[in-house]
Amino acid sequence: MSAAPVPRFPRPSVRTVLAAALATLTAVTATACSTSSPNSSSKTADTASTGDGSGKVIQVVAAENFWGSIATQLGGSHAHVSSIITNPDTDPHDYEPTSADARTVAGAQYAIVNGVGYDAWADKLLAANAAGGRAELKVGDLVGVRPGGNPHRWYAPGDVHKVIEKISADYKKADPADAAYFDQRRTAFETKDLASYDKLISDINSKYRGTPIGASESIVTPLAEGLGLKMLTPGSFLDAMSEGTDPTAKDKAAIDEQIKNKQIKIYVYNRQNSTPDVQAQVKAAKDAGIPVATVTETLAPADATFQQWQTTQLQGIEQALAKATGR
Template sequence: MPTAAPSRFPRPSTRTALVAAVAALTAVTATACSTSSPSGSKASGGASDSSGHGSGKAIQVVAAENFWGSIAAQLGGDHVHVTSIIANPDADPHDYEPTAADARAVAGAQYAIVNGVGYDTWADKLLAANPGSGRAELKVGDLVGVKPGGNPHRWYAPADVHKVIDKITEDFKKADPADAAYFDQRKKDFEAKDLAAYDKLISDIKGRYQGTPIGASESIVTPLAEGLGLKMLTPETFLGAMSEGTDPTAKDKAVIDDQIKNKQIKIYVYNSQNSTPDVQAQVKEAKDAGIPVATVTETLAPADATFQQWQTSQLQGIEQALAKATGR
């Protein structure tokens, strides 16, 4: 198999960009900048608006990634204004370069959501540069009890998603007690209606295919596999290496080749936003062996999709692949 690419995406110097962003943050803090309509093009992956408006009593929210931003925007409705920093499918959340617009968004935020577990350390640095006397912060990894070194992809863990929903609603109510009933109703509707298809697919897949062995391209798939009750056969060391942009070992690649050749896995799931030569080779091998292939992505795809639209589409692809592989 070909040698893996040296990193997930081309990565210029993060340090230089971070220094510039922190400098910009320091400059705008004194003027208490608003998060209204921050600049952010899809080409650069900078901050972009997700929902709500920037006037009145709207809670100013900044989310490091748009998958958490989408949930926050839907839970807050027109009582929040959400800015998601990572909103471009081509941006690498692991090693993102903050912009001046990102610094301004952080400076004006009353509530910040970061993933944590080493996934978005650049966001921690931006927040630390401006402590903010009244800003509340949610670090998802801390909320769900995943320690440093653990799998950071918590938005692919269905149980963790619901914990985040509970916490965001609780924090919105603390920030705006007068509208607590509004936020409770938003949460009720979101879980009962908007997430209905998402929750049903998870339940259906787990009920029908629990214990089915699968292969994957990286550790982003692991929390989802666990949530669906599927058995991950790909070596954990390979999954971690691909997620971190390091070279997998020849031993791990040989194990995966053998799993595919002997059809030890029923389906293969890969992150199409991180399709290195090694992954491309495995996808080809799986298809040539008659093993159905499904895809996931790191961030919302398309970028204007809601969290549930994105996840439901991917779950349907996995369900179809499992049905094809098992005949049920």
């Protein structure tokens, strides 16, 4: 079911909520159990054999459910993954942590955060409970994106595979006795579960490379690059929409001109961040006969796997491109 468009506003301060959440950490011991989220278990069956493994279960926390879904599928029965951001209507940029989130972080042996300023609240939660022996993965650091860069790395296909490799390696380091099991999980995930995802990316890149597109915000940029599409929307507009600030009149006029003159073949927008400016652009594109495709910031529906979510969106983009180009 599609979530209703949710306007994104300038980032509010989370200091008060963080203070309350972090205060609970003083009552949490090093052996605290992680709190399960609705997306803490995968819809993919655990088909790999556990053999004579250790029976160990790694307690994992992921700041966002798109990374949590991948971690769940790679970990199988030897990892219990709790994702903090699970509601499709929640904006991860300005999420306000709860006391339950603090307890989840306190009990985690492995933490996955996006980084690049996307989930600074998660960094603060981790810093407030610097548990000895806890491994941490910051995706931005892994893929070499510095502060100020585009944080939406789950939309960069190459980065997704780097994260898969790293999570699998970290699982094996945390639980060497089950290394063969984690290798099986990774192989099955990359060759079977992600097969449709990887094929769609390859097909779109091969068939529509260089096709000019427009978009509502910078979340689309890494995906466009991965698909070989040419982004015409001004980068300053894309960044403003992602950061919740007002775009300039110059940028809006440029986009209006691109739509009016059909300089873009399709328009892609984040329906979880549909501001009045974006809604106006979507309407203008449709009125001009330009196909429109949608993406979302987090898993939609919330119980979908990463590959189900991404494949559905890629199919929508592929259909829009086919309609626009006749190919």
